[in-house]
Amino acid sequence: MHLTDIEKRMRDGEMGEPVRTAMEILMALGEIYGAEKLIPIRSAHVAGLSLKSHGLAGTEWAEDMANRGARVCVPTTMNVIGVDRSRDLHLPEAWVKDQLRIEAAYERMGCFGTSSCVPYYFGFVPRFQEHIAWAESSAVVFTNSVLGARDNREAGPSALASGLTGRTPLYGLHLEENRKGDVLFKVSVPLTNLADYGALGSYVGRIIGTRVPVFERIQEPSIEDLVYLGAGLASSGGVAIFHAIGVTPEAPTIESAFKGKKYEVLEITAKELEEGKQKLMSAKDRKVDYVAIGCPHCSLNQLKELATLLQGRSVNRKTTLWVHTNVAIKHLAKQLGYVQVIEDAGAVVTQDLCTILGNPEALGFKTLATNSPKMAFYAPGSNGLDVWYGSVEQCIEAAVHGSWNA
Ligand code: F3S
Numbered sequence: 001m002h003l004t005d006i007e008k009r010m011r012d013g014e015m016g017e018p019v020r021t022a023m024e025i026l027m028a029l030g031e032i033y034g035a036e037k038l039i040p041i042r043s044a045h046v047a048g049l050s051l052k053s054h055g056l057a058g059t060e061w062a063e064d065m066a067n068r069g070a071r072v073c074v075p076t077t078m079n080v081i082g083v084d085r086s087r088d089l090h091l092p093e094a095w096v097k098d099q100l101r102i103e104a105a106y107e108r109m110g111c112f113g114t115s116s117c118v119p120y121y122f123g124f125v126p127r128f129q130e131h132i133a134w135a136e137s138s139a140v141v142f143t144n145s146v147l148g149a150r151d152n153r154e155a156g157p158s159a160l161a162s163g164l165t166g167r168t169p170l171y172g173l174h175l176e177e178n179r180k181g182d183v184l185f186k187v188s189v190p191l192t193n194l195a196d197y198g199a200l201g202s203y204v205g206r207i208i209g210t211r212v213p214v215f216e217r218i219q220e221p222s223i224e225d226l227v228y229l230g231a232g233l234a235s236s237g238g239v240a241i242f243h244a245i246g247v248t249p250e251a252p253t254i255e256s257a258f259k260g261k262k263y264e265v266l267e268i269t270a271k272e273l274e275e276g277k278q279k280l281m282s283a284k285d286r287k288v289d290y291v292a293i294g295c296p297h298c299s300l301n302q303l304k305e306l307a308t309l310l311q312g313r314s315v316n317r318k319t320t321l322w323v324h325t326n327v328a329i330k331h332l333a334k335q336l337g338y339v340q341v342i343e344d345a346g347a348v349v350t351q352d353l354c355t356i357l358g359n360p361e362a363l364g365f366k367t368l369a370t371n372s373p374k375m376a377f378y379a380p381g382s383n384g385l386d387v388w389y390g391s392v393e394q395c396i397e398a399a400v401h402g403s404w405n406a
Contacts (some may be wrong), residue, residue: 048156133162198373201232212345294324
């Protein structure tokens with residue numbers, strides 16, 4: 001791989017041991033994927049900050065890097081950690097302590113301690129065609145598809161290595177030829193809420209693997225709709241980019257989405273959408289003891305909607321309702337009164353935590369209701385929870401009545 005003079009000095013350890021380690025990671029990745037060179041990036045997003053994903057070894061590795069003086073040189077945000085620093089959620093003490101250790105290590109390296117999978121909701125917004133090195137599959141698919149940034153599905157260590165060097169190997173979705181569509185999905189069923197978008201993403205993710213889906217006839221989706229579509233695609237499949245004709249920036253027309261590449265055409269009807277929903281449900285018992293909303297983390301708009309749905313209502317005393325967001329959005333939602341309304345109903349607005357990367361199962365929950373395709377996909381394996389999947393209204397009803405009656 002061709003290296004510039006400064007990159008050779010980084011590789012040789014002239015900029016310190018952590019930078020040398022980071023260069024080793026990036027060069028190994030470049031070798032595997034046949035990259036000819038490294039390219040500059042404008043930002044990084046590190047993930048794998050939960051004990052569930054990295055174990056204690058990951059904590060110790062990050063602490064070692066921080067102790068050896070590792071410092072990021074481009075804006076670097078942190079993904080969700082498995083703990084809420086703002087309150088005691090009665091999670092096991094050892095778990096909380098170890099999670100705080102890893103967060104502290106990354107903060108010492110200069111990362112922003114905003115701990116969220118949606119940094120684009122609060123100021124970290126890559127521009128069109130900007131090269132970045134973000135981990136967290138739901139964020140990667142959003143930045144590539146909706147913003148038109150250039151990003152591969154980074155792992156935690158490679159994203160940190162990019163944050164420390166300001167570089168990433170040139171391969172994958174940094175190259176225009178790999179961003180062309182593979183399959184055109186003609187969507188002939190109306191998508192009316194986030195759960196519909198999530199189910200579509202989940203259905204398509206299962207059949208498309210790592211190929212690039214293109215959607216036709218998706219009508220005026222909100223940003224949150226596109227976030228849920230991407231989260232479904234990236235969890236049940238390995239999708240890192242999609243296009244929606246007339247919606248996303250690289251697909252004003254079908255021709256621009258495929259750029260001359262041959263493609264398959266498939267139809268999405270009510271049947272496929274329903275199949276997408278059914279595959280996300282594993283629960284049999286209608287009694288619901290845990291409801292979780294906010295995977296990816298809730299936007300301010302979603303918190304406003306939840307406040308409206310919960311105004312004057314009470315969560316069932318045998319059910320726990322957690323709403324996941326981050327410190328930035330929660331601060332705004334507090335100012336605007338949404339947090340008060342949601343918590344007056346008996347729910348908890350968690351900060352920088354989420355169900356999959358946290359461990360709510362330690363509190364004894366058995367059956368989850370959610371409107372998130374990603375949470376529904378992972379919760380059986382990651383948390384041992386049975387899942388009901390539906391709209392946010394259905395989930396709030398489940399929280400209020402303590403049962404799934406959809
Ligand atoms: Fe975000 Fe956690 Fe879901 S990181 S996408 S809320 S699994």
